[in-house]
Amino acid sequence: MVVPEKTTVTLDIVAQDVAHSWWIPKMGGKFDAVPGKTNYAWFKAPAAGKTFTGQCAELCGAGHATMIARVRVVTVPEFQAWLDQQKTAIAATQKAGAAGRQAQEANKPLPGEPQAAPTTPAPTPPSAAAGGTDLAAGRQVFTGAGCGACHTLADAGAAGKVGPNLDQALGKDPKSAILSQIVDPNASVEKPYVANVMPKTYGTSLSKADLTALVDYIYQVTKK
Ligand code: HEC
Ligand SMILES: [Cu+2]
Numbered sequence: 027m028v029v030p031e032k033t034t035v036t037l038d039i040v041a042q043d044v045a046h047s048w049w050i051p052k053m054g055g056k057f058d059a060v061p062g063k064t065n066y067a068w069f070k071a072p073a074a075g076k077t078f079t080g081q082c083a084e085l086c087g088a089g090h091a092t093m094i095a096r097v098r099v100v101t102v103p104e105f106q107a108w109l110d111q112q113k114t115a116i117a118a119t120q121k122a123g124a125a126g127r128q129a130q131e132a133n134k135p136l137p138g139e140p141q142a143a144p145t146t147p148a149p150t151p152p153s154a155a156a157g158g159t160d161l162a163a164g165r166q167v168f169t170g171a172g173c174g175a176c177h178t179l180a181d182a183g184a185a186g187k188v189g190p191n192l193d194q195a196l197g198k199d200p201k202s203a204i205l206s207q208i209v210d211p212n213a214s215v216e217k218p219y220v221a222n223v224m225p226k227t228y229g230t231s232l233s234k235a236d237l238t239a240l241v242d243y244i245y246q247v248t249k250k
Contacts, residue, residue: 043086049083076099114174121169122169167232193248
């Protein structure tokens with residue numbers, strides 16, 4: 027959670043699956059999150075600069091021990107910038123989702139899905155001639171997976187500032203290194219960045235085809 031400094035933050039607490047409990051010790055008591063009910067709480071955000079951690083306080087299942095919560099307090103302009111980034115990323119994801127649904131309705135393969143065998147030879151896409159891969163598919167995975175919320179990548183129109191600027195950070199890395207940074211982000215973390223910010227789930231949440239398209243895409247557009 028990211029909150030603006032020196033404001034009163036109100037929480038509408040709900041659960042989508044089983045009972046959990048919201049608990050950031052420095053920000054007050056435990057509040058149950060119960061499916062089908064809304065619980066209310068509030069806290070006063072202090073001056074910017076600190077991150078408060080806490081943990082789910084209700085045994086909720088196998089992942090309970092890893093159900094960590096963080097509240098990062100930032101200045102009001104930083105909060106506004108973060109909010110704008112989130113909105114852009116959500117809009118982009120929704121657009122990609124709508125395009126995916128449309129493709130599905132039209133019975134076309136989804137991005138990253140194997141193409142049905144064409145009855146007539148398909149024309150070679152222009153990007154295949156230039157870069158050897160279809161950049162559009164990878165760009166769509168990048169946008170759809172929300173990478174742009176945290177990373178800047180000019181080709182994808184992404185301006186996130188939470189993680190490294192990929193146009194600057196990459197360029198010499200082989201595809202294998204790009205892939206491992208996506209599926210195992212904690213393996214190498216360089217200052218000033220910290221571990222456990224980038225989601226560690228892309229190796230399972232993205233299909234193998236999507237991952238390949240994503241890595242090919244990032245490799246091509248950052249290559250120097
Ligand atoms: C919540 C923010 C966040 C999201 C979402 C995110 N990343 Fe990251 N990413 C980071 C941070 C922070 C780092 C630096 C620390 C680390 O390596 O874990 C990083 C590191 C990387 C690196 C290594 C860059 C270098 O310096 O060599 C790559 C490549 C990368 N991310 C790609 C992606 C891709 C592709 C996606 C989407 C599938 C993505 N990231 C989603 C925050 C994020
Ligand atoms: Cu729990």
